[in-house]
Amino acid sequence: MLFLDKEQQGLPYFLVVLRFMNNDRNRQIHEITGQLRLIWKEPILFLLILLIFYFLFTFVVFPIFQVVKNSVYIGGKWDFSNYVAIFSKRYFIQPFFNSIILGIYTATLGSIAGFIFAYALTRTSLPFKNFFRTTATFPIISPPFIVALAAILLFGRAGSFTPWVKSIIGNYSIYGLSGLVLVETIAYSPTAFLVLYGVLEAIDPSLEEASMDLGASWGKVFTTVTLPLATPGIASAWLLVFIQSMADFGNPMVISGNYRVLSVQAYLQITGMYDLPRGSTLAMLLLLPTITAFFLQKYWVSRKSYVTVTGKPTGATIKNLEWYIKLPIYSACIIYAGIVLLFYGTIVYGSFQTLWGVNPTLTLKNYVEMFEVGKDYLYHSVLLSSIATPVTGIVGIFISFLIIRKNFIGRGLMEFISMLTFAVPGTVVGIGYILAFNQKTVLMPVVLTGTAWIIIILLIFRDMPVGIRSGIAALQQIDPAIEEASTDLGADSNTTFRKITLPMIAPAFFSGLAFGFVKAMTAISAIIFVVSGRWNLITVAILGFVDNTQYARAAAMSIILIIIILVALGLIQLFVNRVGKGVRMTTIIE
Amino acid sequence: MIEAFLELKELVKIFGGGKDTVTAVNHVNLKVREGELVTLLGPSGCGKTTILRMVSGFELPTSGKIFIDQEDVTTTPPNKRPTAMVFQNYALFPHMTVAENIIYGPKIHGISNQAARKKAEDVMKLVGLEKLGNRSPSHLSGGQQQRVSLARSLIMEPKVLLLDEPLSNLDAKLRVSMRLEIRKLQQRVGITSIYVTHDQEEAMSLSDRVVILKDGVIQQIGTPLEVYARPDNRFVADFIGKANFLNTIVEDVTPDGDVTINLLEQKLIIPKAKKSFKKNNKAFLVLRPESIILEKKKPDTITGIIREIVFLGNQMTYMIEIAKQLVTVEMSNPQECESFENGEEVSIKLPVKCLHLLPWEEEE
Numbered sequence: 001m002l003f004l005d006k007e008q009q010g011l012p013y014f015l016v017v018l019r020f021m022n023n024d025r026n027r028q029i030h031e032i033t034g035q036l037r038l039i040w041k042e043p044i045l046f047l048l049i050l051l052i053f054y055f056l057f058t059f060v061v062f063p064i065f066q067v068v069k070n071s072v073y074i075g076g077k078w079d080f081s082n083y084v085a086i087f088s089k090r091y092f093i094q095p096f097f098n099s100i101i102l103g104i105y106t107a108t109l110g111s112i113a114g115f116i117f118a119y120a121l122t123r124t125s126l127p128f129k130n131f132f133r134t135t136a137t138f139p140i141i142s143p144p145f146i147v148a149l150a151a152i153l154l155f156g157r158a159g160s161f162t163p164w165v166k167s168i169i170g171n172y173s174i175y176g177l178s179g180l181v182l183v184e185t186i187a188y189s190p191t192a193f194l195v196l197y198g199v200l201e202a203i204d205p206s207l208e209e210a211s212m213d214l215g216a217s218w219g220k221v222f223t224t225v226t227l228p229l230a231t232p233g234i235a236s237a238w239l240l241v242f243i244q245s246m247a248d249f250g251n252p253m254v255i256s257g258n259y260r261v262l263s264v265q266a267y268l269q270i271t272g273m274y275d276l277p278r279g280s281t282l283a284m285l286l287l288l289p290t291i292t293a294f295f296l297q298k299y300w301v302s303r304k305s306y307v308t309v310t311g312k313p314t315g316a317t318i319k320n321l322e323w324y325i326k327l328p329i330y331s332a333c334i335i336y337a338g339i340v341l342l343f344y345g346t347i348v349y350g351s352f353q354t355l356w357g358v359n360p361t362l363t364l365k366n367y368v369e370m371f372e373v374g375k376d377y378l379y380h381s382v383l384l385s386s387i388a389t390p391v392t393g394i395v396g397i398f399i400s401f402l403i404i405r406k407n408f409i410g411r412g413l414m415e416f417i418s419m420l421t422f423a424v425p426g427t428v429v430g431i432g433y434i435l436a437f438n439q440k441t442v443l444m445p446v447v448l449t450g451t452a453w454i455i456i457i458l459l460i461f462r463d464m465p466v467g468i469r470s471g472i473a474a475l476q477q478i479d480p481a482i483e484e485a486s487t488d489l490g491a492d493s494n495t496t497f498r499k500i501t502l503p504m505i506a507p508a509f510f511s512g513l514a515f516g517f518v519k520a521m522t523a524i525s526a527i528i529f530v531v532s533g534r535w536n537l538i539t540v541a542i543l544g545f546v547d548n549t550q551y552a553r554a555a556a557m558s559i560i561l562i563i564i565i566l567v568a569l570g571l572i573q574l575f576v577n578r579v580g581k582g583v584r585m586t587t588i589i590e
Numbered sequence: 591m592i593e594a595f596l597e598l599k600e601l602v603k604i605f606g607g608g609k610d611t612v613t614a615v616n617h618v619n620l621k622v623r624e625g626e627l628v629t630l631l632g633p634s635g636c637g638k639t640t641i642l643r644m645v646s647g648f649e650l651p652t653s654g655k656i657f658i659d660q661e662d663v664t665t666t667p668p669n670k671r672p673t674a675m676v677f678q679n680y681a682l683f684p685h686m687t688v689a690e691n692i693i694y695g696p697k698i699h700g701i702s703n704q705a706a707r708k709k710a711e712d713v714m715k716l717v718g719l720e721k722l723g724n725r726s727p728s729h730l731s732g733g734q735q736q737r738v739s740l741a742r743s744l745i746m747e748p749k750v751l752l753l754d755e756p757l758s759n760l761d762a763k764l765r766v767s768m769r770l771e772i773r774k775l776q777q778r779v780g781i782t783s784i785y786v787t788h789d790q791e792e793a794m795s796l797s798d799r800v801v802i803l804k805d806g807v808i809q810q811i812g813t814p815l816e817v818y819a820r821p822d823n824r825f826v827a828d829f830i831g832k833a834n835f836l837n838t839i840v841e842d843v844t845p846d847g848d849v850t851i852n853l854l855e856q857k858l859i860i861p862k863a864k865k866s867f868k869k870n871n872k873a874f875l876v877l878r879p880e881s882i883i884l885e886k887k888k889p890d891t892i893t894g895i896i897r898e899i900v901f902l903g904n905q906m907t908y909m910i911e912i913a914k915q916l917v918t919v920e921m922s923n924p925q926e927c928e929s930f931e932n933g934e935e936v937s938i939k940l941p942v943k944c945l946h947l948l949p950w951e952e953e954e
Contacts, residue, residue: 215670216669229685
């Protein structure tokens with residue numbers, strides 16, 4: 001490579017010539033000495049980088065590695081018998097296809113619902129937009145399996161709507177694929193909505209105007225401009241919902257019936273059969289499609305995007321649409337919002353019933369009992385989430401700072417590993433944690449299983465991408481020159497980070513915290529593997545009540561959980577409003 | 591009487607409601623001849639873009655009518671109007687190549703791919719885009735994107751071409767060459783055009799007529815020369831070019847409309863003043879800085895004292911105090927002209943052709 005870098009410009013000519021002779025090697029040496037200089041000058045930063053790498057390896061890579069190892073290395077030797085067994089018998093491989101089919105249905109329906117909502121909110125004069133926006137995103141802040149609980153209350157064996165539905169479509173069961181698709185669509189379409197809302201909002205309205213100006217009707221504008229421009233966004237949304245559906249544990253646990261999916265099967269293999277190798281193998285089958293979908297989304301689809309999401313809304317002009325276009329869009333929004341309200345309303349109503357489907361007398365006894373039985377769960381959930389969330393936030397912001405602003409060996413690796421936690425289904429992580437931390441290892445010389453620490457650590461690293469993403473979003477909006485000015489005036493990395501960067505990204509930090517807290521409070525799929533008799537969480541308890549068909553009590557607990565989350569969100573929001581503008585949820589989710 | 595090809599009749603556009611009501615366009619009347627290029631010129635917020643968007647159909651007027659070629663198009667949707675717009679940010683479809691962008695319109699109108707491509711070639715040649723057909727818009731320079739946008743509109747052979755500040759995203763040099771090009775192209779094709787800009791130099795250099803707007807109200811319509819030499823009011827005089835305003839009093843008015851004013855004991859006669867005046871009325875004398883001639887002091891002339899001198903290379907600017915009012919004088923080719931000292935008393939010659947009188951307006 002024949003080009004002069006900055007250092008070479010000042011060198012005498014013969015030295016430059018000498019350098020060209022073995023330029024590559026010299027550049028490597030140069031880079032390494034540069035790194036060493038960094039260590040010398042900023043030892044604390046260097047130590048922090050090492051520390052973060054230690055944490056990432058121990059709590060992200062090591063557990064996943066354990067899952068891989070356990071699926072192929074059994075009893076001290078290589079053993080592929082589990083893979084052979086799974087692939088040779090239809091009964092064993094069926095959950096794999098079931099999960100994929102479920103993912104495809106959910107992703108497709110969820111993306112359609114999300115798109116209609118996003119289109120209605122960005123491109124029409126739909127009244128009560130705030131109401132629809134809130135309704136469309138509400139399932140995000142509740143544990144996803146609450147939707148499944150509501151579906152059972154409404155359409156289950158003793159469901160309120162069951163006789164009516166039976167009179168129309170005949171005998172049916174909510175337990176199975178169709179029930180799962182219904183509840184997962186409601187639970188995960190908000191993801192698609194938020195992604196597509198951002199995409200549609202970012203499409204320059206003058207493109208659609210140009211198309212119309214050249215003679216295109218509404219339909220033509222939509223098919224030749226809006227839709228093609230939104231396609232990468234739709235693909236993105238589809239893949240994200242697909243991942244969420246594949247990784248979902250709570251809903252299938254409640255409502256899958258005989259429709260066996262990977263996440264539940266892996267859980268049952270491990271907790272029911274104590275067959276760790278088989279469970280790990282199923283987890284691997286779960287991991288491969290989600291990882292593939294994730295990297296497809298990350299590196300392929302997002303590259304194809306025509307829309308540069310700047311976070312700056314372009315103020316799309318609202319067109320006077322014809323009634324025959326408005327009518328179906330508005331109706332779809334109203335019906336969908338109605339369904340969401342119906343489901344959550346049912347939970348509220350159910351929580352006050354004596355015995356669902358049998359004794360509809362209204363009572364407060366569920367709440368009273370809930371506090372007797374469930375106060376420890378509740379306390380543990382709030383306590384452990386409150387410990388984990390700030391750590392997630394701080395470490396996440398710090399990692400995003402390192403990734404965006406610092407140059408060091410292994411930066412790419414750090415980014416890769418921290419993103420990995422986003423793509424790996426909770427079931428895989430949960431299995432990995434019990435495999436990795438039920439014994440002493442070089443990386444972790446104490447046994448964590450059974451302690452509160454394993455839950456806290458799991459929560460921290462499960463939510464890490466949230467912290468990192470909000471940090472990255474905030475940092476990208478800050479001109480590096482501001483930080484350079486601080487360095488120029490004599491501050492070291494640490495001081496600059498504390499005095500300049502941190503105050504500027506504080507609002508993003510807190511909105512990241514809010515979302516992280518929601519995720520921690522509603523976590524179930526990974527957590528269920530590491531809870532213990534001493535340390536249990538409210539989500540696991542609710543799932544237990546549902547399992548015992550104590551629906552009213554489960555409903556009451558869910559309501560309490562949602563209320564706690566809303567209060568926490570409100571408090572953080574108040575605070576964020578005081579310090580400035582937060583980061584939009586879209587940036588965190590995508 | 592102008593034979594109108596495009597006509598705006600009593601056009602009004604009111605945005606918002608209640609407290610936030612804004613009258614963006616206020617009773618605008620305009621007639622544009624076939625083949626004419628008319629510029630809507632004014633500061634931001636004057637309503638010029640709103641007018642353009644009503645002509646293109648993206649906004650519906652609150653009241654008033656729009657006619658194109660005798661046809662009432664006031665409520666015709668934008669996709670059914672014989673107009674084509676060149677957008678400020680070009681609005682090129684990023685998922686299509688240059689050629690696909692250009693044939694988009696014809697294909698929407700059901701013209702076969704082959705015929706559309708043939709036509710596109712001609713248009714691309716016209717705007718100088720040969721060989722760029724297969725490029726993606728994002729790989730073009732600003733000027734090239736501008737040409738694509740123009741080509742995409744021209745291929746529609748619209749009855750009216752609308753240009754919304756098309757040059758505002760280009761750098762200064764390119765802007766000058768592109769505006770000449772647009773003007774040539776417009777004259778060659780002979781297309782009726784409405785051009786929106788806030789750049790008065792742009793407006794002067796390429797328009798047949800200029801419409802000057804302020805707060806949604808038309809201030810003046812005229813050729814560039816007319817609005818420059820004989821502005822209708824103080825706003826126009828001030829907005830177009832530089833102007834000095836001297837306060838005077840009308841001494842006499844003849845039935846022919848010749849107005850006599852008194853400036854520093856010297857009588858000045860303004861033949862055929864544009865506006866009507868009455869004796870003893872206050873009035874403004876509008877003087878363009880380049881039309882004032884300075885001379886060494888002579889008796890019985892209007893005199894002033896030089897207060898400031900700025901040398902700009904191609905011209906010399908003097909600030910001169912006349913009757914306790916400061917007046918800017920620009921002399922071009924300073925190396926040839928007589929030069930004056932700061933504080934020197936000089937004689938001032940005002941060529942009768944360059945005098946323009948406006949009725950008194952209270953300053954805002």
